[in-house]
Each structure stands twice: as structure tokens, then as C-alpha cells.
Amino acid sequence: MASLPKGFLWGGATADFQFEGGYLEGGKGLSTHDFETDGSHERSRMITLKLKDGSRGEVKTRASLPEGAETELYDDVYYPSHKAVDHYHRYKEDIALMAEAGFSVYRFSICWSRIYPLGIEEEPNEEGLKFYENILSELEKYNIQPLITICHDELPDYLAKTYDGWSSRTVVDCYVKYARTLLERFKGRVKYWLTFNELNILSGYAQIGTHIHDHQTVYNAKHNMFIASALTVKLGHEIDENNMFGTMYAMSQFYPKSSRPEDVEASYQKRRMNLMFVDVMSRGYYPNYADMIFKEKEVTINMLEGDDEILRNGTLDYISFSYYRSMVVGKDTVLNQAMGFSGGEENPYLEKTPWGWSVDPIGLRHTLNEVYDRYQKPIFIVENGMGEIDFLEDDFTINDDYRIKYFVRHxxxxxxxxxxxxxxxIGYTMWGPIDLVSLSTGEMKKRYGIIYTDMDDKGNGTLNRYRKKSFYWFKKVTETNGDDLSY
Incomplete structure (x- = not known):
């Protein structure tokens, strides 16, 4: 087989609240994720609350908040985002390891509340901006391109408490101000941007700042995010014509449960429900079939005058997605459709990770073709990987042949x-190249990295970094631009 194009970008991706720590350092304000507890595969993560009567409470991360309840921190609760894996203090060491592995791109997110602690300030927090400028300087030292996610599943908690998060057009204005700050400050240093992360599956207080979890609330919050993204894309092109914008979508694949026409139709409709978000942002308008989805879910989109034009003028330059697994869907499959994505049944023909995620490399090829056939825009694979339990040996080695095999096949x-x-x-960024806190479970033992972080599920450990066997293998891959996948 021929070689990949020269200039293909290899690297990894992280999210601030899973990686940085330093949750109140450098002038940072509270973020919606700062109230999430740890959890496990068997135990849900929770958001801690102060209830209307002053008593203590908690809800699951995607549940509605009780009336009058507000987020609250408690001293006897472990909140993984507060320390995460301490990249805030270790970014030089971490970026040096990325360079050693041969990264040519690093995807990271900016913490909104580190730049605008409440979200409503007139001027940004200079100390927060300086932190990210330092990261850019380290990347430039090693000739690693940045890929910046402007908003990765979070917002300042004040905007959620005061304005009900993305339900409010005020938050759209706050986001565009925040984005302008980044685009102007980092002009000429960043080419690739993502306006949002996995927008199609976002829901709940921690991710979109809304107090109510229902179809009407979630879909209208997404509409406001469409508007914020489109305004940012237009603005970004005006600030620097070299800027390229995408939004990241969860693109796990769906197959028909059987060849029965009813199952084929069910999987097709499920896939369209997921792709609707990409349709709007890539094409600049809602597809005709969106009316069917909204009618079925009793949703009315609060479209304001001028929204149509904003969407048309702010379409994406490239399509990016995460790909982790595939599922099957049939006529009788029960789906949680408030997010527009979640749900499906496991494919009995595929092996699974310890967390029950199917492994389907062929599905990645299928998804790449499906997305390009539909949109005819360049594609960036910005998350992919395998969550596994790794063991640090007495000699500080980690033999993760299973991870290498996963990467080879994909x-x-x-x-x-x-x-x-x-x-x-355009390129490929694995998820969590340095072990970080799991979003779904809040665990550390669900590890994706090629670099081991010495920390357990409760934040105990040295936080030292150790190269896994997969680190040395990936270094060979980057040195040969993917020609040599042997192990």
C-alpha cells in the first residue's frame, strides 16, 4: 500500500477538566464540571447540590436539577477535575513527552472559566491567557501544531446558575466574546479550531448548563450553540483568513440489527438523527427531515430573525469526529433520544473492552467514507482509543500489547x-495520550494513554509519567508516517 500524504498530522487529544487540574489557580473561576463526583462502571457520577431548603443533595449528571437547587461543593467529596492529573503544573514535561513520541499536532481545550471566570466580565483573566500562551510556546519549541477546542463540554458555572446555560442567548454573546479573545490573542499561532466537542450528544447541567433535561431544552440549547459556532466561524475568518474551523461530533457507527427492512429503516433514521447536527453546521441550514424529528419529540425551535442568515454564513471548513465503537439498531431498540445519539444494542460479532465498548476498526473506514460522501469536506479524526486497565510493573514498564493491536487495526x-x-x-489524534480522568466514570483505571500516569481513582499517587510499550511503538509509527505498523 502507498504511503500516507506528506504532512499528515499525528498526535493526541485532551480536555482541560480531565487533564489540567489547578481548578482555582491562576484566577480560574468555577466550571460546571467542578461539581462532578467520581464514579465507576457500576456507579454513576453525580453533581452535588444545595437544595432549596438548604439541605444537601445530588443528581446524576444528565438528570434535571430539583427546583431551587444550586450546585455546591462539599469538603468530604472527591471531585476529579480539581486536580485531574496536574497538567497545569506539568505541561512542559508532558509536551516534551508528546514531542518524543513524534507528535506533529496536539489537540487541547481552553477552560472557559480560566479566561472569563464568571463568563460575563468585560476583560479576560490575563493569567489564564498566559497559561495557554505558555503551552503554545512549548508546542512551537517542538514544532507541534495546536488544535484548540474552544469549548469542551463545559461553561462557567455562573452562566449556568444565572442564565440556565445554553438555553439563553446571553450565553451565546458571552461565548462569542470569549472566542474573539482567543482568536485575537492567538492569531497566527493556531490554524485549526473546534468550536465545540461532541455537540450532538451533549446534555445535562455539567455539559450545557441547563437545569432541565428534556427534548425541548436540549434541542434549543443545541440551536443556540449552532448560532454561537456560526458567529465564531465568520468572525474567525475575518480575524485571520488562514483559520480553519470544525466542530467535533461523536460518530460511533450504527448498523441494522438484521436485514429486515424494518431494522434497516430504524438504523437509517437513527443515523440521520445523529447526522442532523453535522448537516446544520456543515451546510448552513436545517435539513427537511429535521421537522419529522422535532414533531416526534414535540420540540419547537426558538428561531430568531436573522438566525437563518447566521447559519448560512458560518459553515464549517472541515468535519471532525470521535470514533470509539459501533452498535446495532432495530425496530424495537429502545433509544435515549434526548441527546440525539445515545442508545443502541451491542453487536454480538465484535469483541469488547472491559467497559463494554465494542471494537470495530472496519467501522472507522465506513464512517470516514460516509462522512466524506455526505459533506465533501476534509476530515480530522480527533478522538479514538481504547480504555483499558494497565499494570505498572516493578521496573516501571507497562506492557499494553492490547492497545497496540487496537491501534494497528484502526x-x-x-x-x-x-x-x-x-x-x-488531515490527521489523527488519539484520545488521552497521557492517562487522564475518564469523563464517563471519573475513574483513572480506565486508561487510554501511551504514557502512564501514576494516580489511582481517588487521586492518590506520585503523578509520575511512565512510557508504555505502546509509546515506543507509536514513535515508530510517527517516524515512518504510518508505513511501519509492525510490533
Whole structure:
């Protein structure tokens, strides 16, 4: 097989609240994720609350908040985002490790409340901006391109408490002000931007700042995010014509449960429900079938005068997505459709990770072709990986052949999509190259990295970083631009 295009970008991706720590350092304000507890595969993460009567309470992260309840921190609760894995103090060491592994791109998110602690300030927090300028300087030292996520599943808690998060157009204005600050301050230093992360599956207080979790609330919050993204894309192109914008979507694949026409139709409709978000932001308008979805869910979109034009003038330059697994959908599959994505049944033909996620490399090739056929725009794979339990040996080595095998199979299918199917792919960033806190469970033992972080599920450990076997293998991959996948 031929070689990947010269300049193909290899790297990794992180999220601030899972990686940085330093949750109140450098002038940072409270973020919606700062109130999330730890959890596990068996135990849900919770948001801690002060109830209307002053008593203590908690709800699951995607549940509605009780009337009159507000987020509250408690001294006897472990909140993983507060320390995370301490990248805030270790960014130089971490970026040096990325460079050693051969990264040519690093995707990271800016913490909104580190730049605007409440979200409503007239002037940004200079200490927060300086932190990210320091990160950019380290990346430049090693010739690593930044890929910045402006908003990764969070917002300043004040905007959630005061304005009900993305339900409010005030938050749209606050976001655009925040984005302008980044675009102007980092002009010429950043080419690739993501306005949001996994927008199609966001819901709940921690992610979109809304107190109510229902179809009407979630879909209208997403509409406001469409507007914020479009305004930012237009603004970003005006500030620097070299800026390129995407939004990241969760693109796990859906297959029909059987060849029965009813199952095929059910999986098709499920896929369209997921792709609707990409349709709006890539094409600049709601597709005709959106009316069917909104009618079924009794949703009315609060479209304001001028919204149509904003959407048309702020379409994305490229499509980016996460790909972790595939599922099957049939006529009788029960779906949680408030998020527009979640749900499906496991495919009995696929192996699974310890957390029950199916492993489907061929599905990545299928998804790349599906997305390019539909949108005819370049694609950036910005999350992919395998959550596993790793063991640090007495000699500080980690033998993770299972992770190498996972990457090999996915890279082989990615190369087929690029070299045989001719899908234009900008690059690939694995999820969590340095072990970080899991979003879904709040655990540390669910590890994705090629670099081990010495920390347990309760934040105990040295936080030292150790290269796994997969680190040395990935270094060989980057040195050969994907030609040598042997192990």
C-alpha cells in the first residue's frame, strides 16, 4: 500500500477538566464540571447540590436539577477535575513527552472559566491567557501544531446558575466574546479550531448548563450553540483568513440489527438523527427531515430573525469526529433520544473492552467514507482509543500489547480509507495520550494513554509519567508516517 500524504498530522487529544487540574489557580473561576463526583462502571457520577431548603443533595449528571437547587461543593467529596492529573503544573514535561513520541499536532481545550471566570466580565483573566500562551510556546519549541477546542463540554458555572446555560442567548454573546479573545490573542499561532466537542450528544447541567433535561431544552440549547459556532466561524475568518474551523461530533457507527427492512429503516433514521447536527453546521441550514424529528419529540425551535442568515454564513471548513465503537439498531431498540445519539444494542460479532465498548476498526473506514460522501469536506479524526486497565510493573514498564493491536487495526482501516477510497483526512489524534480522568466514570483505571500516569481513582499517587510499550511503538509509527505498523 502507498504511503500516507506528506504532512499528515499525528498526535493526541485532551480536555482541560480531565487533564489540567489547578481548578482555582491562576484566577480560574468555577466550571460546571467542578461539581462532578467520581464514579465507576457500576456507579454513576453525580453533581452535588444545595437544595432549596438548604439541605444537601445530588443528581446524576444528565438528570434535571430539583427546583431551587444550586450546585455546591462539599469538603468530604472527591471531585476529579480539581486536580485531574496536574497538567497545569506539568505541561512542559508532558509536551516534551508528546514531542518524543513524534507528535506533529496536539489537540487541547481552553477552560472557559480560566479566561472569563464568571463568563460575563468585560476583560479576560490575563493569567489564564498566559497559561495557554505558555503551552503554545512549548508546542512551537517542538514544532507541534495546536488544535484548540474552544469549548469542551463545559461553561462557567455562573452562566449556568444565572442564565440556565445554553438555553439563553446571553450565553451565546458571552461565548462569542470569549472566542474573539482567543482568536485575537492567538492569531497566527493556531490554524485549526473546534468550536465545540461532541455537540450532538451533549446534555445535562455539567455539559450545557441547563437545569432541565428534556427534548425541548436540549434541542434549543443545541440551536443556540449552532448560532454561537456560526458567529465564531465568520468572525474567525475575518480575524485571520488562514483559520480553519470544525466542530467535533461523536460518530460511533450504527448498523441494522438484521436485514429486515424494518431494522434497516430504524438504523437509517437513527443515523440521520445523529447526522442532523453535522448537516446544520456543515451546510448552513436545517435539513427537511429535521421537522419529522422535532414533531416526534414535540420540540419547537426558538428561531430568531436573522438566525437563518447566521447559519448560512458560518459553515464549517472541515468535519471532525470521535470514533470509539459501533452498535446495532432495530425496530424495537429502545433509544435515549434526548441527546440525539445515545442508545443502541451491542453487536454480538465484535469483541469488547472491559467497559463494554465494542471494537470495530472496519467501522472507522465506513464512517470516514460516509462522512466524506455526505459533506465533501476534509476530515480530522480527533478522538479514538481504547480504555483499558494497565499494570505498572516493578521496573516501571507497562506492557499494553492490547492497545497496540487496537491501534494497528484502526490505522490499517484509516489508511485504506485515505489511500484506496481517497478520503481526504488531515490527521489523527488519539484520545488521552497521557492517562487522564475518564469523563464517563471519573475513574483513572480506565486508561487510554501511551504514557502512564501514576494516580489511582481517588487521586492518590506520585503523578509520575511512565512510557508504555505502546509509546515506543507509536514513535515508530510517527517516524515512518504510518508505513511501519509492525510490533
Amino acid at each position: 490505522f490499517e482501516e484509516m489508511k485504506k480509507a485515505i489511500l484506496i477510497d481517497k478520503v481526504p483526512v
